[in-house]
Structure formats: structure tokens, C-alpha cells
Amino acid sequence: MAPETRRSSKTSPEYELIYWPGIPGRGEVVRLLFEDAGVAYKDTAKASRAVETVLAHSAPESAGDAANPPTFAPPVLRHGGLVINQLPNILLYLAPRLGLGPASGNEVYHLNELALTILDGLLAEVHETHHPIATDQYYDEQKAEAKKRAKAFREARLPKFLGYLQRVLDGERSGGGGWLYGEFTYVDLVLFQCFDGTKYAFPKTVEKLKKTGKYDGVFRLYDAVRERPNIKAYLESDRRIDYADGIWRHYPELEEDE
Ligand SMILES: N[C@@H](CCC(=O)N[C@@H](CS)C(=O)NCC(=O)O)C(=O)O
Incomplete structure (x- = not known):
């Protein structure tokens, strides 16, 4: 179960975690997967306009897009054109990609x-x-x-x-x-x-x-x-x-x- 990418091999992370700043919360579980696998990720909690980014993915006005229904609450994962929420769902998606779980069976x-x-x-x-x-x-x-x-x-x-x-x-x-x-x-x-x-x-x-x-x-x-x-x-x-x-x-x- 080898992870797809190592931290050092990427300049612009392909994965983006959207979560509240200032608390570990559910986002921390997602972070630990990336950290253990040594895979780079963008962490919007540590970027500017963190709260605005979370609200853009959870406020009542947020509408999703042509490919993704609106998400309800953080944590939210963006990977390429895919945007998903619900922590266990994010874990299911990431585990095989990060070498931390099987893809099927x-x-x-x-x-x-x-x-x-x-x-x-x-x-x-x-x-x-x-x-x-x-x-x-x-x-x-x-x-x-x-x-x-x-x-x-x-x-x-x-x-x-x-x-x-x-x-x-x-x-x-x-x-x-x-x-x-x-x-x-x-x-x-x-x-x-x-x-x-x-x-x-x-x-x-x-x-x-x-x-x-x-x-x-x-x-x-x-x-x-x-x-x-x-x-x-x-x-x-x-x-x-x-x-x-x-x-x-x-x-x-x-x-x-x-
Ligand atoms: N079942 C969801 C729960 C998501 C959730 O409750 N997120 C919290 C932050 S940890 C939140 O901001 N919720 C806003 C809300 O429920 O209105 C999951 O596992 O991701």
C-alpha cells in the first residue's frame, strides 16, 4: 500500500482540506492521514480567509457546482474536480490513495x-x-x-x-x-x-x-x-x-x- 506522492515530490499539493481554523476537530483526522503518508496537502485552516472558505462550502447559500452537490459542513476535501464532505466518506476516499487501506473487498x-x-x-x-x-x-x-x-x-x-x-x-x-x-x-x-x-x-x-x-x-x-x-x-x-x-x-x- 504505497502512497501516491511523497511530500517532497510535489510543489503544488493536489489535495485540499477545508476546515475551521483554530481547532483540531474532525479536520485533524484527515490531516493525520496526509501526515502519516507524507503526502502534501493544502490546509485552508492555515491559509488566509479560512473562515470564508469554510462558509463558502457550508453556508445556506452555497450551491455546489455542475459536478458536485453542495457540501453541508466541514471537513471538505477537494481533489481535482471532486468536492466531498462527511469525514468517514473522506477517509474512505483517501485511504487507498494514501496507502492506508485497501481499494476494494x-x-x-x-x-x-x-x-x-x-x-x-x-x-x-x-x-x-x-x-x-x-x-x-x-x-x-x-x-x-x-x-x-x-x-x-x-x-x-x-x-x-x-x-x-x-x-x-x-x-x-x-x-x-x-x-x-x-x-x-x-x-x-x-x-x-x-x-x-x-x-x-x-x-x-x-x-x-x-x-x-x-x-x-x-x-x-x-x-x-x-x-x-x-x-x-x-x-x-x-x-x-x-x-x-x-x-x-x-x-x-x-x-x-x-
Ligand atoms: N457527520 C459530519 C459532521 C460534520 C460536522 O458536524 N462538522 C462540524 C465541524 S467538526 C460543523 O462545522 N458543523 C456545522 C453544522 O453541523 O451546522 C462529518 O462526519 O463530517
Whole structure:
């Protein structure tokens, strides 16, 4: 699974990622694929007029074009004449092109299943802990519900998702090599980013779960991704964006019981 292009071999990147500036968010998962593969990409979050670019792809007036329906929300990927959104869809498109997953066969659907589950549990449900009622209202307007939702996430949902991921790692298909699906694939990057964000949001909870020893494979995978040379270099670079008021937020009170 060799990637199509290496970073150094391109002057003008063929791929363009359109995402909000200032937060890692869903865009970060896409970035990690490019970074691990060493494939150049234009990142509009780091360019001027970043917000305008996002709005051009998500505002109610945005109409798409003759080849592409309007996109609903970022992240958006542009590749040649193709414009697509929905993170798992972008991952499906990129994985075979970047050497991070197969192009066809049953494996495509297994990998997508794993990616969707990780995105449900460690991205969407984390977001719902601080925005359980309305995404377009402030956290302060839904604090009481957030507290209840966060408690349920910490006590039931997070252990359930980590337990599932550990079962995947323990399963025969994983192959015992430490990656979710035999050889290293994009779903290992999805898990790394979503678990990193979850650790940021719920540090005490994750530390407590680590101590149980029930999810050691998940923690080992996380550490192993961190040590991949291109990922390590990226994480140490100023291209990596700090967590802020995005999907993965840290509100200490959401880790406290009454
Ligand atoms: N299911 C979509 C969700 C996209 C989404 O919620 N994007 C956020 C940023 S991470 C956004 O700006 N949403 C605007 C909206 O939903 O109105 C995906 O996976 O890409």
C-alpha cells in the first residue's frame, strides 16, 4: 500500500482540506492521514480567509457546482474536480490513495465499520457531553444536562467503547500485532486522534480506566501511533493545532460527581 506522492515530490499539493481554523476537530483526522503518508496537502485552516472558505462550502447559500452537490459542513476535501464532505466518506476516499487501506473487498467495509464506531464513541459522543441539547447554543446554556451526559459517558459509554476496541485488538482478525486490523491502516490513526482528544477532555477518567488494565492494547496502540516517525514529527511541529473550544474540550466540572 504505497502512497501516491511523497511530500517532497510535489510543489503544488493536489489535495485540499477545508476546515475551521483554530481547532483540531474532525479536520485533524484527515490531516493525520496526509501526515502519516507524507503526502502534501493544502490546509485552508492555515491559509488566509479560512473562515470564508469554510462558509463558502457550508453556508445556506452555497450551491455546489455542475459536478458536485453542495457540501453541508466541514471537513471538505477537494481533489481535482471532486468536492466531498462527511469525514468517514473522506477517509474512505483517501485511504487507498494514501496507502492506508485497501481499494476494494470486504476489508473496506470492516475498516469503515471500525472508523464509524470510533467516530461515534470518541468523537460524536464526546461532543455531546458538553453539547447534549443544542449544537448552536453555548455550553453555559446546557451545563446541567452536560453534567448528566458526561457522567453517563464516563461511567458507561467510554468503558463500553474502549472495551469493544480492546476486543477488536484481541480478536483473531487483528492478528496480535497491535493494530486494529492486521497491518497498520487509517483506522489506527482515527483511533489515535479520537482517543487523544478524549484524553484531553477527560484526563482523570482516562487515567482511571488505564489503571484497570482492561484496555492495555488500546493504550499501546495510542503510544505506537505517537512514535511513527511522520506522526511524531508532525505532533512536535507547529502544524499541530492545540485543543480549544471545539469537539474535544476540557471542562473540569464534567469529570466531577455531585
Ligand atoms: N457527520 C459530519 C459532521 C460534520 C460536522 O458536524 N462538522 C462540524 C465541524 S467538526 C460543523 O462545522 N458543523 C456545522 C453544522 O453541523 O451546522 C462529518 O462526519 O463530517
